[in-house]
Amino acid sequence: MFLKRISNSFRQFSTNKLKPANFTPQRAAEYLSTFEGGKVTIELYGKEFPGIATLTLDNPTKKNGLTGSMMADLHYSMDRLEKDEQNLRALIIQGSNGTFCSGGDLDFVKKICDSDHGYIMCSLMSHTLTRLSRLPFISISKIEGFALGGGAELASTCDIRVAHAKAKIGFVQGRIGVTPGWGGLPFIVRNFGYSRALEALCTAKVFNSLELQKLGFLQEIYETNADFEKYLSRYLSIEVEPIKAMKKGVIALQKRDLEAFEVERRVFASLWGGELQKALLSENRKHK
Numbered sequence: 001m002f003l004k005r006i007s008n009s010f011r012q013f014s015t016n017k018l019k020p021a022n023f024t025p026q027r028a029a030e031y032l033s034t035f036e037g038g039k040v041t042i043e044l045y046g047k048e049f050p051g052i053a054t055l056t057l058d059n060p061t062k063k064n065g066l067t068g069s070m071m072a073d074l075h076y077s078m079d080r081l082e083k084d085e086q087n088l089r090a091l092i093i094q095g096s097n098g099t100f101c102s103g104g105d106l107d108f109v110k111k112i113c114d115s116d117h118g119y120i121m122c123s124l125m126s127h128t129l130t131r132l133s134r135l136p137f138i139s140i141s142k143i144e145g146f147a148l149g150g151g152a153e154l155a156s157t158c159d160i161r162v163a164h165a166k167a168k169i170g171f172v173q174g175r176i177g178v179t180p181g182w183g184g185l186p187f188i189v190r191n192f193g194y195s196r197a198l199e200a201l202c203t204a205k206v207f208n209s210l211e212l213q214k215l216g217f218l219q220e221i222y223e224t225n226a227d228f229e230k231y232l233s234r235y236l237s238i239e240v241e242p243i244k245a246m247k248k249g250v251i252a253l254q255k256r257d258l259e260a261f262e263v264e265r266r267v268f269a270s271l272w273g274g275e276l277q278k279a280l281l282s283e284n285r286k287h288k
């Protein structure tokens with residue numbers, strides 16, 4: 001009965017009658033990659049900014065709206081970032097051609113507009129965004145132009161958000177009759193707080209950068225790329241090791257249980273008395 005409802009492309013692909021609930025993220029990525037268009041590229045080791053990787057969303061005729069294959073690319077990007085994480089201190093997520101991401105590519109959205117496909121997309125994207133949030137280094141979304149719908153969810157999942165002064169950001173999912181479906185809800189609540197999150201979602205207001213900085217959603221506003229790079233260079237003065245330890249401790253403490261405090265203690269003790277601490281202590285640095 002379920003198979004009668006799904007699209008032709010799904011029927012062609014799904015020869016072994018898989019149900020959406022049985023779709024692993026890997027299976028969902030394989031399936032969604034058949035919805036082509038756009039790409040996600042990743043540069044692991046930037047020359048100018050050591051230890052800072054860059055992930056770029058690129059679907060120029062759709063304001064970087066994500067197609068199925070871009071969602072699959074994001075999934076595979078997490079594989080690479082998790083594998084090559086040793087020397088990374090940060091990941092920048094950005095869009096090409098002066099805009100961040102306008103959410104789902106609406107042409108793709110229209111093709112997968114049924115509950116089963118929605119479930120498959122959500123199962124992949126929520127898995128990917130959770131992995132993004134748990135990367136052992138910090139993630140920074142660089143928001144230029146528009147971050148709408150799923151694009152705003154993706155930005156919400158990053159540890160830090162930096163936006164251009166003229167950026168526009170909105171959780172506009174309600175305007176097309178849905179809720180966030182990329183797994184970003186917990187991060188939206190984390191960034192805004194409970195009531196402000198519900199307000200942003202239920203009004204679907206498109207905010208400007210200044211408004212979002214006042215609400216604590218944005219950490220920094222930049223005017224030029226040079227300003228952004230100046231902001232980024234702040235992270236270069238701290239070694240990779242303590243950055244990763246801080247991320248680990250902060251993630252664990254989101255839970256605020258006894259086990260989480262134990263992670264904090266272990267992370268702290270793993271650095272305390274180590275070579276790095278001793279070397280830096282011996283420099284007698286001033287921090288004015």
Ligand SMILES: C[C@@H](C(=O)O)C(=O)SCCNC(=O)CCNC(=O)[C@H](O)C(C)(C)COP(=O)(O)OP(=O)(O)OC[C@H]1O[C@@H](n2cnc3c(N)ncnc32)[C@H](O)[C@@H]1OP(=O)(O)O
Binds near residue numbers: 061102103180
């Ligand atoms: C699905 C859901 C989810 O959570 O999964 C969501 O993401 S909900 C959010 C889904 N996203 C949206 O509803 C965004 C709809 N788009 C817009 O509001 C607007 O296009 C803006 C993104 C504000 C950009 O406006 P602006 O006036 O600067 O440019 P424009 O409208 O001429 O856009 C340039 C071209 O990109 C296309 N375009 C823009 N956003 C698109 C999208 N998400 N999917 C497919 N095409 C898109 C436009 O149709 C237009 O195509 P032509 O040049 O051929 O005319």
